[in-house]
Amino acid sequence: MENKYWIGIDFGGTNIRVGLFKEDKLIHENKFLTEADRGPDYIIENIKKNIQIIKGVHDIEGIGIGMPGPIDPNKGVVLSPVNLPGWDSIPLTDILTKYFEVPCYIENDCNVAALAESLEGAGKGLNIVFYITVSTGVGGGLCINGEIVSGASGSAGEIANIIVSDKPVKHSFLNPGSLEGMASGTSIIKLAKKEGLNVNHAHEVFRLADENNKAAKEIIDSVMDHLARGMAAIAHVIDPNIFILGGGVSNSVANFAPNMKERFEQYIYPTMRGKIQVKASQLSEPGMLGAMYLVKQKVKNINSKEVL
Amino acid sequence: MENKYWIGIDFGGTNIRVGLFKEDKLIHENKFLTEADRGPDYIIENIKKNIQIIKGVHDIEGIGIGMPGPIDPNKGVVLSPVNLPGWDSIPLTDILTKYFEVPCYIENDCNVAALAESLEGAGKGLNIVFYITVSTGVGGGLCINGEIVSGASGSAGEIANIIVSDKPVKHSFLNPGSLEGMASGTSIIKLAKKEGLNVNHAHEVFRLADENNKAAKEIIDSVMDHLARGMAAIAHVIDPNIFILGGGVSNSVANFAPNMKERFEQYIYPTMRGKIQVKASQLSEPGMLGAMYLVKQKVKNINSKEVL
The missing domain is CATH 3.30.420.40 (ATPase, nucleotide binding domain)
Structure with a gap:
């Protein structure tokens, strides 16, 4: 079976971590300052750039993001997190899906941490x-x-x-x-x-x-x-x-x-x-890992429904 | 496809209802006084007798029970419901399974009501x-x-x-x-x-x-x-x-x-x-219905696992 590549993003108020996973294994990580005060356009460009760098020549299957709420995980929209000024109903997953042409899912940071601890912690x-x-x-x-x-x-x-x-x-x-x-x-x-x-x-x-x-x-x-x-x-x-x-x-x-x-x-x-x-908790950095599992599960669920 | 028969029991502090279901449809019901003060042996005999009467010539696939907690649904044990004196760690599902040679499951009355409302209410x-x-x-x-x-x-x-x-x-x-x-x-x-x-x-x-x-x-x-x-x-x-x-x-x-x-x-x-x-709530008597769905789902889950 061919190994697949996934992106997991831990999007915090202070730092953003973008990780490239080969199946469940983190093989490359970029960490950079969020610079929340520069607003959503700047930050989104920065995330795109870092995904691009980190994925390199690999085809990725999807992008998962964990970040502070409130967000709408069903629509993939960032509503208005306290520490992220200017983020007001930003359709983050749509933006990344259009750009990278892969599925993208978002959940709040506690949920992805729970997922990582549930599966590996x-x-x-x-x-x-x-x-x-x-x-x-x-x-x-x-x-x-x-x-x-x-x-x-x-x-x-x-x-x-x-x-x-x-x-x-x-x-x-x-x-x-x-x-x-x-x-x-x-x-x-x-x-x-x-x-x-x-x-x-x-x-x-x-x-x-x-x-x-x-x-x-x-x-x-x-x-x-x-x-x-x-x-x-x-x-x-x-x-x-x-x-x-x-x-x-x-x-x-x-x-x-x-x-x-x-x-x-x-x-x-x-x-x-x-x-x-x-x-x-057993995992020191559950954010990227949980975000990777999030998108992987969603893509898997969609595929299994299509087969049915 | 052949129709299957199931027993759903609403075991209350005042009344007990025993229902025979043909697939999801209630086709026969017995209602009788619990007579809680006569203790578990008497009540269990009464339940057995009423199941026997109501099932008649039909083979049943399983028995589901909803009753006041605390119970242990995993072990099928009635712990010590306030309104049922003498019931203290009684393995009710084992007793009925041995007697009728079919699977038996128990849950507290609110959970079976929730199940009935969730599926039909x-x-x-x-x-x-x-x-x-x-x-x-x-x-x-x-x-x-x-x-x-x-x-x-x-x-x-x-x-x-x-x-x-x-x-x-x-x-x-x-x-x-x-x-x-x-x-x-x-x-x-x-x-x-x-x-x-x-x-x-x-x-x-x-x-x-x-x-x-x-x-x-x-x-x-x-x-x-x-x-x-x-x-x-x-x-x-x-x-x-x-x-x-x-x-x-x-x-x-x-x-x-x-x-x-x-x-x-x-x-x-x-x-x-x-x-x-x-x-x-939309169902006036969710007890028997929920109890029937409980055992039906459990049996179905076991069968589907056996197939895998």
Whole structure:
């Protein structure tokens, strides 16, 4: 069987990574600054140029992209990501498909991370995988049987907006008492500064709590409790085989996954306890890999339908 | 092609319905009192006898059962439903499979209702269907592509236990501030009695609210608001194409579905609004029908795997 080539793109607010895959193996990668302030036309030209360079003489079968939402994965349209000024209903997949004459698919970054972890990471071999990232914000992605569940408008896994508290804590345009407002890196820093703690990153607050700083302990306790409530809500909806915890905050704190497991199990039915794994993410850069799998699966599904 | 016969059983705390289906069509039904207080041995004999009567001379392909949880659908074991004293880890499917020498599958009643609504009711033709029952309690069931999503321990859709409030309202063994504690028929009656309203059913409180009774209005407002928070949490996890609302409370209140749609949309992202339908359940007795589809799908899946 002939090897096929695919492009996987991790499109972030700061960096863009374009990877060339020979089947499932990354064989070449370009990483460059997004330069978000230069707007969509410039960035799209830059992506095109880098795909062109990296594909070289190879014919590619398709292009997959993971990027911050909100996007419409069904139409392949970038709606209006917070960190990408000027991107307002840009039909990114159409643009790339026209230019390279191959299929192109897009999903939000948490969904492609979930897909990569589901196929090659901590969720390998498991049926229902729920990926949660706790970093500046909070995000999620759901895979069932190794495929992304996108939802009616591509919003499955958009857990930042789940209400986990009656407290009128406003964060961005989210609901008062939202999961992201109560349990993100940003909210940890905000609470810490309010208490006069001199910190720049959430993991420093975790460290202070370990050192028995009273204010830090209360903040971390509240943050982990609200995250546990969010995880319990997710568990009562989809009852995953595993929660995979990734993102800057999760990754920088020792024993975060086992500690969260202990906490969230208090909020689920006794009959559910011990049956949902909670593990740290295993892939350091799931973006390109997940984006490659995304397009590969979509193309495969279309082909198998055509045969039928 | 020869027609095949299936048994679908709706096993409730008060009544049991045993139905004989010729392919998807119900051709004979027996309904009898559960007599829960007579314990599992008596009830199982009664079920066996009624299956025997109803199947008559026909060979059946399998038996499907929908009943109140907690159950373990993977092992076919009834764990300990609140309204069925003495049922404690009873391997119901094994018992019936041994006796009738056909495959037998079990799922909780909300999941089979979701399956029936997904295949023949309000969710027909839709990809992701989330069924919610609001009656004495609150329950849910999830179907994707016309099949039940059961979850790691059969607890997908067990939304009663989702925390929707910081208020320490305790209800049964659920979390304080649980969805069922804040928004079930039982909680409506409890709140109404506390306010001195002379009512016996939740729909009377809805009626009083319509008539501008201040206390009733506040109760209904709080109940619908907490239900809306629960629906928003579900939407942020799975982003269904439709919410189907069933159960005694939903069915007895005019315009319940459109009113809930309006409320829950306040708690989801603007980009999601208008894309999730909210409709009343269409099937009056989804139990037997869903149970029949359950066993039929399982048998079909096993056969198709054997062919591969």
